[in-house]
Amino acid sequence: MSGEREVEIDGDSAEVTVAVVEQTEGRLRIATYSSMVDGEEPAGVWLKEAFEERYPDVTIEWTVPEAGVNHYIQRAQQDAGIDVDVYFGLNVDDLVRIDDTLDEQLFASLERDRVERADRVRDDPAVEFGDPDDRVLPYDTGYISLVYDEGEVEGPESFEDLVDPAYEGTLLAQNAQDSDPGRAFLLWTIDAYGADGYLDYWRELVDNDVRILGSWDDAYSAYENAERPMVVSYSTDQVYTNRYDGDMSRSQIAFLEDQGYANPEGMAVFEGSENADLAYAFMDFVLSSEAQAEIAVRNVQFPAVADEHVDLDAEYDEYAHEPPESIALGYEELSGNLGGWIEDWAREIASQ
Structure with missing residues (x-):
């Protein structure tokens, strides 16, 4: 019928x-x-x-x-x-x-x-x-951003801030092979430093004791357990925090370079x-x-x-916070390149 x-x-x-x-x-x-x-x-x-x-x-x-x-x-x-x-x-x-x-x-x-x-x-x-x-x-x-505990650290303003000794041992990130926000954060660094420079930047992050966990759940759980004062997450984090009457001081948003990576x-x-x-x-x-x-x-x-x-x-x-500027690598930029970028990152960074 x-x-x-x-x-x-x-x-x-x-x-x-x-x-x-x-x-x-x-x-x-x-x-x-x-x-x-x-x-x-x-x-x-x-x-x-x-x-x-x-x-x-x-x-x-x-x-x-x-x-x-x-x-x-x-x-x-x-x-x-x-x-x-x-x-x-x-x-x-x-x-x-x-x-x-x-x-x-x-x-x-x-x-x-x-x-x-x-x-x-x-x-x-x-x-x-x-x-x-x-x-x-x-x-x-x-929008991928950083979420931080304002009682422990000041909100970083740039990618270069993250490799400063003042932020040593503060950041939790996710594995770009397995995690959507982790992959988006990696692509954000590629947008910032280019295909020829992003691995050098990540080596500096490693030297500054970035901790890379498998999934967003893994990284955010570690953040909630106060293992580190900053995590790669979303700029809407405060929506969730407010919904469940959480501690807003631990849900502060940092937009590096006044940007958020759209996902x-x-x-x-x-x-x-x-x-x-x-x-x-x-x-x-x-x-x-x-x-x-x-x-x-x-x-x-x-x-x-x-x-x-x-x-x-x-x-x-x-x-729900929107960044001053939204950026993202598009289909054409990623096509033919994405797999190689992730493989190189996994081999040189995630395996360390």
Whole structure:
């Protein structure tokens, strides 16, 4: 059966094809990362409940592959089947890694006319993927910065500050091979010092006793345990701290060079998905005003849509800090280079 009905969604009328719901008979399979579905009040749990309430005949099944998107790269290399429909949590470097590794596309090019709210995404480099095949819609973005304890250290203002003896033994960072913020911080140093100079800078960081841990969870847990007074994290850290009545003095934000490294997250439909209609319905729902507000607060990031399409309370605006300047290396700059940069860094820095 097919047809259309008009429904009211956060104040907007939208034509919804009945067949989108009825043809699924039950489930949309979505791969993501652990913090999207685990922990206190995660965004993924809210998205599942809200979407299933809107579409009672549909069930969302989240899955968290241990190796992230690499799990599906490996399955594609082995000509194994892909057992999910959507990937939720792609970064620009994920796309580059896919394209530098595979001959065939892992994700389908977007059919934007099937996502009515796609034009809500803000026109801002902080949410752009620069994908030549237009496979990804952003759903949020964050800025990599430093979070520090103002009772222990003064906020650094530059990369050079971090290699000054005054900051010896203060910084916690993440492994760029395994961690999104760790990789973004590495790329930020490449933007600052160039492909020919970033390893020299990292050698200075090592000499100044930077501590590199595996994941963001590892590094932030060490920070919470007061093992070091500064950690690579996100400029929205105070949103989380305020939400749980934490110590704001240990949630201060430092923007090196008055910059933050933009790290947009996006969603894409796997090539060959048999649930593409429902996948597009879900993507459209994610860009709704209600969903964008919930994702921003629960995932502690900035919305992907323009301000007029999302209503965030004054507390969020007070504690979510945007850098004076947003920077990021784009798809073209990373393509053909990302793997080598990370391998060289891992060999010379992370292995020490």
